[in-house]
Amino acid sequence: MEPGVYDLTLYNGDCQETALTAAFTVTAECITPTVTFESDSPVELGQPMHFVATVPPTIPVTYAWDFGGPGYGIGEYTATPIYTYTDSSVFTVTVTAKNRYCQATVTAGQAVEVTCYEPEADIVSNSPVVLGEPMAFTAIVTGTRPLTYTWDFGGPGYGSGMSTATPVYTYIQAGDYVVALTVEGPCGSTAITEPVSVVISFQYVYLPVVVKSP
Secondary structure (H helix, E strand, O other): OOOEEEEEEEEOOOOOEEEEEEEEEEOOOOOOOOOEEEEOOOEEOOOOEEEEEEOOOOOOEEEEEEOOOOEEEEOOOOOOOEEEEOOOEEEEEEEEEEEOOOOOEEEEEEEEEEEOOOOEEEEEEOOOEEOOOOEEEEEEEEOOOOOEEEEEOOOOEEEEOOOOOOOEEEEOOOEEEEEEEEEEEOOEEEEEEEEEEEEOOOOOOOOOOOOOOO
């Protein structure tokens, strides 16, 4: 029964009735909810953060979340929202639990952290190669995604995968070259170089084998 003032109608056995106006009042006891929440902070930028609010199970409540920073999510009016921040920092998250009837509110606040790491990189290749053979590169990179790759192979040629971590490049002239790579991420960039060689052909030197008689 909803809170309010109610009339009462009485019946006897002869089907006679009488009405009592404002005979009784129904009230809802205002019990202030207690609310706490947990999260899987810290998370890396771009990864979703999960929240779980806890209130006494006998109190019907609604939830309103303020995640304290830019981003997007789902379930922001439930006990278990998921939020993805679009910036890295320490944010103060609050959840407000509201009673159904008496509108008592309580807010719990908590700091959460979104981390972001500058990229660090290294280059691995199959240098040296013979002129005309493709040279394969692999950028070994750590850091917060997404990442972009800009390669400069230092000499004439052609290739594929030029904006990825694993390009393949074929030089059209023999020589020693310096390959440069720039990796950019949401929290910084790094630039590295690596020397490589392209040869006309591999030279093999055969040494005479001297066998001594016993």
